[in-house]
Amino acid sequence: MTTFDETILDNLEIELPSWAFGNSGTRFKVFGTPGTPRTIHEKIADAAKVNELTGLAPSVALHIPWDTVDDYRVLGSYAADLGVRLGTINSNTFQDDDYKFGSLTHTDKTVRQKAIDHHLACIDVMGQTGSRDLKIWLADGTNYPGQGDIRGRQDRLAESLATIYQHIGDDQRLVLEYKFFEPATYVTDVPDWGTSYAHASALGERAMVCLDTGHHAPGTNIEFIVAQLLRLGKLGSFDFNSRFYADDDLIVGAADPFQLFRILFEVVRGGGLDTGSPVALMLDQCHNVEEKIPGQIRSVLNVQEMTARALLVDTDALTAAQEAGDVLGANAIMMDAFYTDVRPMLAQRRESRGLPADPMAAFATSGYAERIADERVGGTQSSWGA
Amino acid sequence: MTTFDETILDNLEIELPSWAFGNSGTRFKVFGTPGTPRTIHEKIADAAKVNELTGLAPSVALHIPWDTVDDYRVLGSYAADLGVRLGTINSNTFQDDDYKFGSLTHTDKTVRQKAIDHHLACIDVMGQTGSRDLKIWLADGTNYPGQGDIRGRQDRLAESLATIYQHIGDDQRLVLEYKFFEPATYVTDVPDWGTSYAHASALGERAMVCLDTGHHAPGTNIEFIVAQLLRLGKLGSFDFNSRFYADDDLIVGAADPFQLFRILFEVVRGGGLDTGSPVALMLDQCHNVEEKIPGQIRSVLNVQEMTARALLVDTDALTAAQEAGDVLGANAIMMDAFYTDVRPMLAQRRESRGLPADPMAAFATSGYAERIADERVGGTQSSWGA
């Protein structure tokens, strides 16, 4: 097997979203499961378990207000005791009745200010948690032609973002996520990378784009966007997941593993995994029918495995084939790396670092699932709504 | 203005879904509104109001168990007093924990039998309500490759449907709806018209296909499917709505009015609105951010207006242009009908039948919305979940 730069694999850190451990579902039904966390503390414990078994997930993203606590420093200590740290702060302006017709884009200045204030409160939390990134995903949009003024909504969005950005600290970043559609069904106010990029550019250096791998139109070449944003210096973070249809929020790499390979190849190509890279990797998934903790373990392993495959690409040979117009030769170099079974090598790598060779099996036999099912009785299981 | 067959406009009846009057939303948020019905009686009252103002919606579809009552004959009388009748019975096998991995397709015979029994109970209801149609929309499917055996699920589905079909009365029908995706994200067990048609054909003459206008892959030519199913004698009913992206469940005709025109042209072309036609027209929509009763009024008016436009097509001239290979001429005949403003004619038609010329305005000034907002206080507003 070709060898590759171990540094990049060493650098690999994938942030886990606290909400992945809570219940989620579709508009038709949310299924609950035994052991689902009731509190942010229990979510962090589950996330820490993922990190303990994989060594890949040293931080946990919070969602405000779902994960609101009185004292974030205490929460940070709790996390640290479990071997993880608090990461990105995600705002939420889509579950309050006031936001029915928009938040940062609303025609009513009062509602806009409320949404701005929520983000300022999130920045306060960041100060306490030591988080670098404020991630903004907006559900803002409209369902029917005429419902909103497309242009006016953009102008108000720009103004609201500018106000928030003024409060972003020197070591902090505002990361703006885009999404093709849902929940809005006609206009989404930040629907594509171009919009996110235009706003981030207007805001300044500490504003970046978040690329969620499930948030594109059918057929979109996502690795192209990755390469472009890296080139433009505006790729701030990934929300990893996968999809067959809409924003399915499936386990990253589950729907199209070759696409994940191509994406990670461009990340590596663009320096996105180099030491000091501005690119943060995060999961954003829903485990509607599968077990949640193993779902997260599987996900970070998928990213690691595909990164290893991407690193196996013989880039010198690839460049030579590209310059020679050898289409099949160049393609074969990519495929050769993709089809290489890196799992044994990674298992060995894990063991050499004191981690279980097979984290999935290790979790299954750990008794953790059974224990939390027994212990977490009563209370209200966490879900998107709480 | 060209004249057309008034009979077809006279025949036009569009069934309203009881659930359109309840709250609905996305996986992110369900917004409530004052006046939302708490009971099936209140839903029927709202539906009756739509019919009163439009003369187009003389029946109401029920959803079991959402609309379960002790005595359906009493409910029928209640409806009749309000000028409407009870229509299609819709089953529900997607909100019980047992159905997490399927209902009629489940590997566990006990679960399949439970789902079959639910449909038999629905047929019992039909006996009491005098409904003709049992409509089956299944949420059955899988989220991940390997999760289910695609072929085995089809075989079990066929067997379950056959058992249900044996209980369908001589004057009753089983109507099988298909949907491209959602809530399942990898395999949907009845994903396309071909599957619905293959099952309905295997079942027998009283099994038909339900075409929901929002349940297709991007770019699908829906009017082609309409024409094909009419030709094959298997178009049982429509679920009308519209969409920009996924199953948006918007007001029919809102997203692509020209598509609705083309669909209704094929319905007329295929005899689907002739006296005695087997094709039932129904709405299936969600009014997540707009008012619900006006949303239903707007919807039935859209169907009526577009039917009128479809009837305006000069079919003799069209045939002549088609046979002459006159592409632009043929297209112009279609467009001429589409661009004709039929609204004044329909307003006049309404008035001549003792209906308000402008049903939307009539509702707005009727005080009905204010009255139900005042009266319907307390209790639990109906929604998809109850």
Place this chain on the structure above:
Amino acid sequence: MTTFDETILDNLEIELPSWAFGNSGTRFKVFGTPGTPRTIHEKIADAAKVNELTGLAPSVALHIPWDTVDDYRVLGSYAADLGVRLGTINSNTFQDDDYKFGSLTHTDKTVRQKAIDHHLACIDVMGQTGSRDLKIWLADGTNYPGQGDIRGRQDRLAESLATIYQHIGDDQRLVLEYKFFEPATYVTDVPDWGTSYAHASALGERAMVCLDTGHHAPGTNIEFIVAQLLRLGKLGSFDFNSRFYADDDLIVGAADPFQLFRILFEVVRGGGLDTGSPVALMLDQCHNVEEKIPGQIRSVLNVQEMTARALLVDTDALTAAQEAGDVLGANAIMMDAFYTDVRPMLAQRRESRGLPADPMAAFATSGYAERIADERVGGTQSSWGA
């Protein structure tokens, strides 16, 4: 009928593409027709006929090298004599064997320079024709993963464009078109508005984006992009056409007239039809099976009719409804304008300006089609390849 600003209708000018009058087709077959032009002069004559009958199409875009002549000033005089002028110059780097693996993005500096030189030659033509715009649509891209270096191709593209831009005169513009896919099947080097915008922004003030209405992913909200580019000051021009699936190049407004309405509403909303607006309107269509000259007449009429409908929107009432959260009311205001039959008013307007009330009928009875079929015998009919 609501009245509206006549100035905007007066301002309406839609450039015709010379190649629309030549033969075109699919990879399967190109059908020829009697009367198809053999020369740029005959194409201009046909275009002039469209303008004569509609008053809407005073300029003709040229495609280099398809429309190459020895003396463009003479050609300009010829056009002027027919009542039209020469417009946008379109480059072509997709039909030379050297460009098999790219033009402005090619790894081989020699090929890149050849492609650059072609654009400089186009700028020379612009000097002779008095054209303002150099429009660049690139077929550059790759078919297989690995075939090209996505990032490297962007870097080379940026460099090539910068070189070309240096030669753009003070009163000239470089307009960069984007396209989702085709002919490339994996990576297209300018696939979306974001990429075109990023390059145009880097180039400078005289670089703009061209939005072809057929060049987007399925489901894309095009009017959003229109609004966004107008807001960013970078919408240089439209290539109008319509599509059901891919880049079908159908008559504008034929596939989704309501979409064209929404697009033109945003153009008006954003000042794109105001006097002095930088937005150029152009057709880019293929008349594969329909007659070409009537196809162009139909197209410019469609744009005019839909512009008139867009102007009918009661924007004050719309704003009020939007601010009141009246979704159905706002939507109704849009639909009311869309459903208004503006054709009689426009026919009257035409007559008052000495134009035929019905340009389609006028062409049909003009004898022009028969005359060119008789006259244009021998020679090689123009097509995309020549």
Place this chain on the structure above:
Amino acid sequence: MTTFDETILDNLEIELPSWAFGNSGTRFKVFGTPGTPRTIHEKIADAAKVNELTGLAPSVALHIPWDTVDDYRVLGSYAADLGVRLGTINSNTFQDDDYKFGSLTHTDKTVRQKAIDHHLACIDVMGQTGSRDLKIWLADGTNYPGQGDIRGRQDRLAESLATIYQHIGDDQRLVLEYKFFEPATYVTDVPDWGTSYAHASALGERAMVCLDTGHHAPGTNIEFIVAQLLRLGKLGSFDFNSRFYADDDLIVGAADPFQLFRILFEVVRGGGLDTGSPVALMLDQCHNVEEKIPGQIRSVLNVQEMTARALLVDTDALTAAQEAGDVLGANAIMMDAFYTDVRPMLAQRRESRGLPADPMAAFATSGYAERIADERVGGTQSSWGA
């Protein structure tokens, strides 16, 4: 490594299309290459080379009239001498001016009869070549709403097919291919598997469906259709290729290898590779920018490799996981097979059968490409048009 049924790998035969060795391209440009065949004899020689190096491609499909010869028995002997046989006969009703508005669906009985006669001539060829399958792919369709009568076209299609079917011999089959769109841009007369299935069912037992893996709407679950058609006993053949956007005709497995794996898993699951299976495997690809012979070698190897992976799935364990509702476990069983590197095993298998371990390398060093480039000078290179 898990062992598996060698018989299925032994059974694997993939038919090559004669036209894959000719030039092809897009509507923008067809690139020629040295060595491209000028005759069907040279195409067969190239196909035989693929079979010689892989042992996987013992037959060649012909396209009439592209591959018309005076004596097909002589051609058959020529092929036999090269170690291959003549296979499926493909008709062509899309390159004659008469078919501009349809062939088997045309309103003009004369044109329909001409198209029917062409198919009868193809059946005559089948008698001479000993071919089993007549494959019909129709370009029939319309570009604009109104251009054709959707329903009438179906009725005429049914009638034409019935006439052709009457001439299909007892040991022959009519295989009807469907395609989502292209070249038609509004209606395609056989757009989906449901239409192909409905016609094949109406025709009789020797009528089957051809599934081209590139002919579906975005997001379509192709393996579902495979499973369904196998269940219905109507899957006659595959046209293998792959796509990112439209009908890209890329090398099978190139765009989404995991999809190919899932498809082949369902083929195996449904008995499609069992001895005596009615399912024929064929390539249908265009090598627009890559070398053609290696392109075909790569393709058959991809099918073989993915079949081997599909055979590795531990179906007993899979069934157990499915019945236990173990979503992640079931998925892992699939992925484990997919991620297994079967290439060394297949190389060894080849060598044990006297084939080169690496057919791509063997071709590269064979001197064949250089030889045909030298020899095939003059004449007209074959392409889709000839």
